[in-house]
Amino acid sequence: MGVPVAAVVVVGAAVGTGPVIAAVQGDPVLPERTAEQLLTEVARTAQQGQVPPMSGTVVETASLGIPGLPEVTGESSSPISLLSGSHEAKVWYGGEDKVRVALPGRMSETNLIVNGEQVWLWDSAANTATRIKVPAGEPERHQPPSPLPTAVTPQDAAKRLLDAADDHAAVSVTANDQVAGRSAYQLVLTPKQTGSLVKEVRLALDGETYVPLRVQVYAKDALEPAFEVGYTSVTFSPPAPENFAFTPPAGAKVEEQNLGERARHDEKTAEELGEHAEELSGIKTVGEGWTTVAVAPFSSGDLAALRDGGDEGRGAEPGAAGLAAGVLDAAKPVSGAWGSGRLIQTKLATALLTDDGWLLAGAVTPDVLYEAAGKK
Numbered sequence: 499m500g501v502p503v504a505a506v507v508v509v510g511a512a513v514g515t516g517p518v519i520a521a522v523q524g525d526p527v528l529p530e531r532t533a534e535q536l537l538t539e540v541a542r543t544a545q546q547g548q549v550p551p552m553s554g555t556v557v558e559t560a561s562l563g564i565p566g567l568p569e570v571t572g573e574s575s576s577p578i579s580l581l582s583g584s585h586e587a588k589v590w591y592g593g594e595d596k597v598r599v600a601l602p603g604r605m606s607e608t609n610l611i612v613n614g615e616q617v618w619l620w621d622s623a624a625n626t627a628t629r630i631k632v633p634a635g636e637p638e639r640h641q642p643p644s645p646l647p648t649a650v651t652p653q654d655a656a657k658r659l660l661d662a663a664d665d666h667a668a669v670s671v672t673a674n675d676q677v678a679g680r681s682a683y684q685l686v687l688t689p690k691q692t693g694s695l696v697k698e699v700r701l702a703l704d705g706e707t708y709v710p711l712r713v714q715v716y717a718k719d720a721l722e723p724a725f726e727v728g729y730t731s732v733t734f735s736p737p738a739p740e741n742f743a744f745t746p747p748a749g750a751k752v753e754e755q756n757l758g759e760r761a762r763h764d765e766k767t768a769e770e771l772g773e774h775a776e777e778l779s780g781i782k783t784v785g786e787g788w789t790t791v792a793v794a795p796f797s798s799g800d801l802a803a804l805r806d807g808g809d810e811g812r813g814a815e816p817g818a819a820g821l822a823a824g825v826l827d828a829a830k831p832v833s834g835a836w837g838s839g840r841l842i843q844t845k846l847a848t849a850l851l852t853d854d855g856w857l858l859a860g861a862v863t864p865d866v867l868y869e870a871a872g873k874k
Contacts, residue, residue: 526674526681528705533669536683537660539708540701544657550707552591553741554678554732556651559584560725563845589651590737598741613742620744627746631756655727656701656710659687666690666787674705677712678729681705693866694788695846707734717845724845784870789862791870796857826851832864836871 531539542548560583590598597612606623617630667687675682682702689696695717702712712728746752781794829840829851839852841864849859850867858867 526676526705528674528681528683531671531683533671533685536671536685536703536708537669540656540660540703540710543708544653544660549591549653549709550734551593551736552589552709552732552734553737554589554729556587556589556727557584557730558587558725558727559723561722561845562724562847587651590741592737592739592742596737596742598737609744611742611744613744616744618744618746620746624751625747625749626751626753627744628753628755631754652702652710652713652727652729655713659699659701659713672700675702677702677704678732680711680732682711683708689788691787691789693862695848695861695863696788702728704734709734715846720845784858784873785860785862785866789860789866791858791860791862791867793870794857795855796851797855832868834868836868839871841867 586602588600588602590596595612595614597610599610601608603623606621608622609618609620611618611620615632617632619628619630620626621628667689670686670688672684672686675684682705685701685703687699687701689698697716697718697720700712700714700716700723701710702714703709704711711732712726714723714728715725716722717724781792784791784793826840826842829842832839832841832850837852837854839850839856842849842851843864847859847861848864848867849857850864850871851857852871856871858870860866860870
């Protein structure tokens with residue numbers, strides 16, 4: 499419920515037990531729980547139908563330190579704008595078939611509304627309402643598109659981290675916290691692999707419902723989170739029915755998208771490609787856990803296309819091409835036994851463009867990329 503942030507949330511995390519630290523004076527008082535107990539509760543809550551009805555305001559803050567990132571102005575719903583600064587979303591959850599996410603912009607708003615069999619994506623800036631047809635009885639298999647290119651809620655970010663759980667991190671419980679006015683447990687995931695740029699991930703879990711209220715990702719040698727998504731206000735009660743009602747305004751352009759047809763096309767394509775799918779996509783991974791590196795071919799034509807489109811997006815509201823060109827301009831020339839290329843570093847991700855036509859990226863140190871480049 500997408501972009502350097504996505505690279506942060508898909509890295510592996512470990513599920514284990516850790517010490518319980520009693521709450522000190524001033525901290526919220528909650529019953530003691532071990533890391534294993536809390537993880538069990540989070541998994542139970544994440545199951546279909548177990549999340550309680552709720553609504554609230556979520557704020558996402560990114561400070562990734564992307565080199566060459568131009569100053570972003572204009573609508574906060576721009577995918578580029580979500581790479582830096584703070585951005586707000588409002589969420590309503592009445593059950594699996596009653597969900598609404600609203601991303602307000604300066605003069606517009608983007609909404610995803612799920613109300614039973616009625617699913618709408620409303621973009622007020624484009625004055626376009628898209629009716630999304632989801633096959634009956636298969637809601638999880640065919641997920642409607644999100645209005646946000648990154649994790650929408652703390653639940654989403656926490657699920658991605660915990661779904662990738664393995665033996666590559668230590669998990670512990672620290673002193674309790676207050677999030678959005680609610681007492682919360684705090685789980686800390688600490689990577690065991692030294693090649694990761696992630697120092698730790700902190701998950702704040704509601705003390706009553708165990709719903710994730712905040713996710714913070716800290717880079718090494720940093721006192722403040724490089725990425726954070728959390729509730730600033732939250733209410734655990736059923737939202738009013740009118741929050742899930744939507745009728746396209748007069749004059750709006752109405753479009754349709756059939757997720758069933760798209761899924762069938764994708765499945766047919768995958769079946770036809772069979773074992774050659776990965777080979778044809780050109781994308782593979784090297785390593786495991788927090789030091790996983792994605793490797794893909796990157797031709798001189800790809801690079802030229804980015805640069806040719808660069809000037810188009812260098813205005814007040816830069817496009818993807820303008821962003822890519824700016825970042826490429828800031829890349830540092832590097833070389834070694836693996837060859838030569840250009841290195842792009844942020845607080846939580848590193849990318850290497852080799853002169854022999856490869857792109858390597860991960861939430862890892864440059865040395866990990868260089869090692870992977872020598873094996874490609």
